[in-house]
Amino acid sequence: MSSGAEQKDAIFFTAGRKDPFSTLSNFHPVPIVMYERHYNSMEHYYQAMKFEISDPYWADEIACADSAPIAKALGRSRIHLVRKDWENVKLDMMEKGLRVKFSVEPARSLLLSTGTRPLYEYSSTDRFWGSTRQFKGENHLGKLIMKIRAELVAADAAAPPPAPKTKKPRITAPQ
Numbered sequence: 001m002s003s004g005a006e007q008k009d010a011i012f013f014t015a016g017r018k019d020p021f022s023t024l025s026n027f028h029p030v031p032i033v034m035y036e037r038h039y040n041s042m043e044h045y046y047q048a049m050k051f052e053i054s055d056p057y058w059a060d061e062i063a064c065a066d067s068a069p070i071a072k073a074l075g076r077s078r079i080h081l082v083r084k085d086w087e088n089v090k091l092d093m094m095e096k097g098l099r100v101k102f103s104v105e106p107a108r109s110l111l112l113s114t115g116t117r118p119l120y121e122y123s124s125t126d127r128f129w130g131s132t133r134q135f136k137g138e139n140h141l142g143k144l145i146m147k148i149r150a151e152l153v154a155a156d157a158a159a160p161p162p163a164p165k166t167k168k169p170r171i172t173a174p175q
Helices: 003-010 043-050 055-065 068-075 085-100 107-113 140-158
Strands: 012-014 030-034 038-039 118-122
Touching: 030 043, 030 085, 038 043, 038 055, 038 107, 043 068, 043 085, 055 068, 068 085, 107 118, 118 140
Parallel strands: 012 118
Antiparallel strands: 030 038
16 A cells, blocks of 8 residues: 555556656657667567567567557467566566666656656556556556666766866957
């Protein structure tokens, strides 16, 4: 159960167009490149990874899907075999993709703009990756994004400050 302060400050994000934090969603069209392959969204990447070993052709089909919802539907196919180790590697695969997604703008800036507020993927049906507004669910997506946010903040704090800009001397013609 979450504390009252956490509930008050929590950001629930969805793929909805009216959600100011929709970029955090895996369905948001933030292109990423992983393993020399282009994906139109994190959802494309994640669903394709289920089949990268067991059925590479199907993984390519998912990667080329017209939209994130289509990629998700293709990834739920049980006609094609999901890689045998999927349950053991899915969190790692998600984290790797999220690191790429949040390494570029504007996704990086949006994530950093959330400060220290708790992040929850709103889902009334997916209790593994998301959570309801009553904080029912494991919220693994939100937890991974918060981990990456903390690492970005720490890296920014450890980075040397930018060199000060120096004024170039003004050269005037002799009179």
